[in-house]
Amino acid sequence: MGMTMTQKILAHHAKLESVRAGQLIMADLDMVLGNDITAPVAINEFGKFGKDTVFNKDKVALVPDHFSPNKDIKAAEQCKALRCFARKHEITNYFDVGQMGIEHALLPEKGLVGAGDLVIGADSHTCTYGALGAFSTGVGSTDMACGMATGQAWFKVPTAIKFNITGSFGLHVSGKDLILHIIGMIGVDGALYQSMEFSGEGVKNLSIDDRFTIANMAIEAGAKNGIFPVDAITLEYLKEHCPKDPVVYEADSDAEYEQVITIDLSTVKSTVSFPHLPSNTRTIDEVGEIRIDQVVIGSCTNGHISDLREAAAILKGKKIAKHVRTLIFPATQEIWKQAMHEGLFDIFIDSGCAVSTPTCGPCLGGHMGVLAEGERAVSTTNRNFVGRMGHVKSEVYLASPAVAAASAIAGYIADPAKVMEE
Amino acid sequence: MQAKGTVFRYGDNVDTDVIIPARYLNTSNHKELASHCMEDIDQDFIKQVKEGDIMVADKNFGCGSSREHAPIAIKESGVSCVIARTFARIFYRNSINIGLPILECPEACDGIKAGDVVSVDFTTGTITNETTGDVFHSEPFPPFMQDLIASGGLAGYIANGGKKV
Numbered sequence: 219m220g221m222t223m224t225q226k227i228l229a230h231h232a233k234l235e236s237v238r239a240g241q242l243i244m245a246d247l248d249m250v251l252g253n254d255i256t257a258p259v260a261i262n263e264f265g266k267f268g269k270d271t272v273f274n275k276d277k278v279a280l281v282p283d284h285f286s287p288n289k290d291i292k293a294a295e296q297c298k299a300l301r302c303f304a305r306k307h308e309i310t311n312y313f314d315v316g317q318m319g320i321e322h323a324l325l326p327e328k329g330l331v332g333a334g335d336l337v338i339g340a341d342s343h344t345c346t347y348g349a350l351g352a353f354s355t356g357v358g359s360t361d362m363a364c365g366m367a368t369g370q371a372w373f374k375v376p377t378a379i380k381f382n383i384t385g386s387f388g389l390h391v392s393g394k395d396l397i398l399h400i401i402g403m404i405g406v407d408g409a410l411y412q413s414m415e416f417s418g419e420g421v422k423n424l425s426i427d428d429r430f431t432i433a434n435m436a437i438e439a440g441a442k443n444g445i446f447p448v449d450a451i452t453l454e455y456l457k458e459h460c461p462k463d464p465v466v467y468e469a470d471s472d473a474e475y476e477q478v479i480t481i482d483l484s485t486v487k488s489t490v491s492f493p494h495l496p497s498n499t500r501t502i503d504e505v506g507e508i509r510i511d512q513v514v515i516g517s518c519t520n521g522h523i524s525d526l527r528e529a530a531a532i533l534k535g536k537k538i539a540k541h542v543r544t545l546i547f548p549a550t551q552e553i554w555k556q557a558m559h560e561g562l563f564d565i566f567i568d569s570g571c572a573v574s575t576p577t578c579g580p581c582l583g584g585h586m587g588v589l590a591e592g593e594r595a596v597s598t599t600n601r602n603f604v605g606r607m608g609h610v611k612s613e614v615y616l617a618s619p620a621v622a623a624a625s626a627i628a629g630y631i632a633d634p635a636k637v638m639e640e
Numbered sequence: 641m642q643a644k645g646t647v648f649r650y651g652d653n654v655d656t657d658v659i660i661p662a663r664y665l666n667t668s669n670h671k672e673l674a675s676h677c678m679e680d681i682d683q684d685f686i687k688q689v690k691e692g693d694i695m696v697a698d699k700n701f702g703c704g705s706s707r708e709h710a711p712i713a714i715k716e717s718g719v720s721c722v723i724a725r726t727f728a729r730i731f732y733r734n735s736i737n738i739g740l741p742i743l744e745c746p747e748a749c750d751g752i753k754a755g756d757v758v759s760v761d762f763t764t765g766t767i768t769n770e771t772t773g774d775v776f777h778s779e780p781f782p783p784f785m786q787d788l789i790a791s792g793g794l795a796g797y798i799a800n801g802g803k804k805v
Contacts, residue, residue: 259668259708266795285666292666342706342730358708358734360794406653407700411729440700440728495653582662582705603657603704605680 220470222378223445224413227353227467231336239377239474247277248352249330250365251339253321253578254282258299259359260340264366271307273369279311279330279339280304281321284578289585319550319576322346322434322518327459327550333448334465338365343518343600345436349429350456351448351466356437376442378413379404380475383420385484390634392528393428394520394598394618396481397435398489402499403479410440412476415469417447420483426455427522434519435600438496490596490631491616494604502621502633512595513538513626514607515619516547516574517581520598523553523560525619530562532623532634533569539629544571545580545587571626583608596625641762641786643720643741644770645693648678648685649754654697655704656731660713662705673709674716691718694760696752698724702731711735711742721760723767723778725749736785739793743767745778762786 221229221236229237231245252260257280264272272278282300285293304312311330313319322343325331333351337344342356357371365371381400401408414436416429424432429446436444446452448466456464488502515521515529526548538544546566548554554576557563563573580587581599589595589608594615597607602614615631624637658680660673667673678685695714701724702710711734714722722735722742735742741762748767752758756771765780781789791797 255662255665255707255709259712262668263795266799268799290666296666296668340706340708342704344706356706356730358706358711358730358737360708360737361733364794364798406703407726407728410700410726437730440703442729582657582665584662584665588663601655601657601704603655605661606657608663610680 219474220472222413222415222473223447223467223469224353224378224415224443225375227334227336228373228375237375239375241375242372243375244370244372245336247338247365247369247371248335249277249279249337250362251279251321251325251337251341251344252362253284253341254286254293254297254300255284256340256359256362258296260362260366261299261303263360263363267367269367272366275308276310277369278309278366279325280309281313281318281324283318283320283576284582285584286318286577287315287575317551320518320521320578323521323549323553326350327552329460332460332462332464333452333456334467338362338371342437343434345441345443346430346434346518348433348436348443348445349426351446351452353443353445355443376411376413377476378415379409380478381414381416382418382478382480383416383483384418384480385420385482386423387483387486390620391486391488392618392620393424393431395489396483396486397432398491398496398499398616399486401435401439401496402489404439406438406495406497407440409436412441414439414441414444416445417469421447422449422451423483425524426451427524430522431519438600488618488621488633490621491602493602493613493615496600496602496616505631508594508615508631510542510596510625510630511593512587512589513542513544513622514547514580514587514595514597514599515622516549517578517599518549519600520619521547521549521553523556525598526557526562529619529623530565532620532637533571533627534565536569536627538570538626542626542629544626546571546573548576550576580607582606596622596631598622641790642760643692643694644759645690645720645757647752647754647756647758648689648693648695649752650695650697652698653700653703656702656707656710657704659702659710660707665707665709668709670712670716673713677713677717686717689717689719692720693718694758695719695722696749697722698749699726701727703728706730708734708738711738711740715740723748736788737794739789739791741781741789743778745776748776748778751776
């Protein structure tokens with residue numbers, strides 16, 4: 219029996235000819251990632267192993283991005299612990315404020331993940347790098363500590379769901395709408411312990427940023443990873459960013475899938491996830507009038523340059539509603555600079571938005587946009603759990619950059635097509 | 641290895657943001673984390689939980705963030721075991737890695753209510769509802785995993801050369 223793309227990457231890293239679903243393997247790691255919330259716990263665990271240093275100082279990435287720039291004294295202490303560890307062990311890929319970006323946008327941009335790589339990160343959205351044809355998955359701090367010490371991690375080989383993508387998106391519809399649509403269809407545990415493998419002729423119509431967004435939210439369907447085939451779009455991105463030669467794996471034609479789901483991109487509408495689960499989706503024509511207090515555009519899910527361009531195209535020449543606070547978070551310093559050079563910040567600021575340095579802050583209710591009791595936000599982030607962005611009685615509605623920008627102007631959740639008509 | 645305690649009962653999709661809200665993740669102090677465990681969905685939990693108590697929930701327990709702080713907060717609160725229909729995969733891995741025993745057993749979830757007294761034998765996988773007398777069977781932990789949990793988690797287990805500390 220053939221193997222899926224994920225299974226082939228796992229087999230190669232376990233130095234095995236082949237693997238089958240359910241098999242337990244020990245695999246070599248190409249990169250181990252941690253941030254200012256998860257790495258301090260991992261550093262503490264690492265100390266228990268009695269190891270002098272990490273397995274490879276080029277294959278560990280430490281990014282203080284969650285509560286950074288330091289939101290309070292305790293957060294400052296956690297970032298300091300990360301900084302001290304990075305200095306002591308001469309970690310090559312440590313990115314402090316000034317170089318720091320949101321980890322899952324930063325690592326691909328810095329060329330630290332290539333096609334065919336196997337990456338673990340102590341952050342659930344580590345699955346983002348599947349956009350580049352890599353196997354990457356989120357783990358906890360103890361796994362991160364073991365990975366840093368040994369360069370290896372154990373895995374149970376997953377089964378897979380195949381998403382056969384056809385067609386292309388309509389106006390104002392993007393990768394975020396597709397992944398919310400999928401999570402709405404299969405549920406927050408619809409791909410539990412499985413791979414989500416995307417393929418089909420429609421994949422060529424998904425930009426690399428669309429693919430980052432889609433793979434990023436595979437975890438919101440419970441998946442172990444989300445992965446895209448390596449094509450001309452991937453190779454172009456890698457050529458620009460990653461010095462390593464890409465290693466290209468393709469699923470076998472007789473690979474076994476738990477299910478195959480075909481989606482025609484032209485049928486996907488702008489989609490919004492209502493509180494308090496990403497699977498609680500409605501299409502834009504079904505949302506009704508939901509008045510909002512805040513809009514957040516950014517994060518590891520939608521802080522890429524194309525996301526900012528999409529939002530700017532809607533906001534250009536318009537003013538945001540008086541009662542709405544709109545916060546823009548470019549995901550990395552490079553994206554920040556590019557958006558500035560393209561004049562996007564003029565558009566944002568003229569329309570009444572605030573532009574921030576990169577941080578995960580508001581996505582998890584940390585800082586830089588925490589909600590008060592009863593407040594509602596439309597956000598391009600990835601989770602809308604109870605209390606996710608602040609008060610336990612606040613609400614988060616997940617949406618694309620286009621819907622978020624349109625909603626900022628309207629003051630309620632709005633269809634970008636309608637806002638552009640007005 | 642055994643556990644026995646009073647049950648706190650929860651539903652589907654209990655996510656790591658409600659187990660330990662992110663606003664408290666500016667520390668990795670176990671006691672401080674435990675003091676906020678479950679507070680966004682059950683403010684009484686931390687006031688009422690006693691050493692040895694047991695959590696029972698429905699499907700996809702622990703979904704969301706990879707924060708190991710979630711199982712740490714539960715373990716530090718005194719909870720001796722979590723039983724659910726299914727667990728989110730990162731939470732499952734993290735719990736075992738920090739030495740918090742967790743069991744998947746849909747039948748037990750059907751037959752256990754809040755306030756019941758439940759005992760668990762990890763060597764046999766037997767779950768007994770002492771209040772009703774019903775007995776359920778889950779997959780027992782293999783010996784290495786029992787040693788790992790008894791060592792307080794993976795780090796202690798590895799530091800000790802893969803043997804019980």
